Amino acid sequence: MTSSIDRDDSSIFDGLMEEDEKDKAKRVSRNKSEKKRRDQFNVLIKELGTMLPGNTRKMDKSTILQKSIDFLRKHKEIAAQSESSEIRQDWKPPFLSNEEFTQLMLEALDGFFLAIMTDGNIIYVSESVTSLLEHLPSDLVDQNLLNFLPLGEHSEVYKALSTQ
Incomplete structure (x- = not known):
């Protein structure tokens, strides 16, 4: 057994x-x-x-994802704004795109385009800023406009920005 x-x-x-x-x-x-x-x-x-623009240092995964989300949100906002403010076709030669026409106008005026939020945060800078201020657009985006102005002008500029 x-x-x-x-x-x-x-x-x-x-x-x-x-x-x-x-x-x-x-x-x-x-x-x-x-x-x-x-x-x-x-x-x-x-x-x-x-x-990612301005990637000069090693970032952790969550920072990369957050910066990607921020970039995509800004890109979406700018795309929506540019669609709503297309240049009228009778103002420009038909062989130029809106972007080319805008760039030529900015160069002819010896200026640059800067888009800022009411808090002074810079959300867009045209390429022509480099030749005039020797800053890359990517260096200026996500910065506050007040950081580039003398202290004495801060209150006046802030007041102008916050006025709706």
Whole structure:
């Protein structure tokens, strides 16, 4: 009788060992899949970080995602604003795009275009600012206009900005 009990115990033990091996194989497979997913995510985050304007320092993942969201929001706002303020076609030659016409007008006027929020935050700067102020547009965007003005002018400019 002991031999049949030993066989039963042995087969139960073998069955438990097989289940442990299956569980281990599942866990190893799941870990590989998770690592592959994390590695792919990290590659995409790194690529996204290289596409952000003004990327001069190493940023963590959450900073890259936040800056990407901010950039896309601004891009969406600017696109919506530019659609609503398209240049009338009779003002420009038909062979020029709106962007080319705007750039030529700014160069002819020896000026630049600056879009700011009521709090003074700069949201857009035309490329022509570089030749006039020796600043890249990407250096000025997300800065406050008051940072570039003498202290004595802050209150007057702030008052003008906040007047609706």
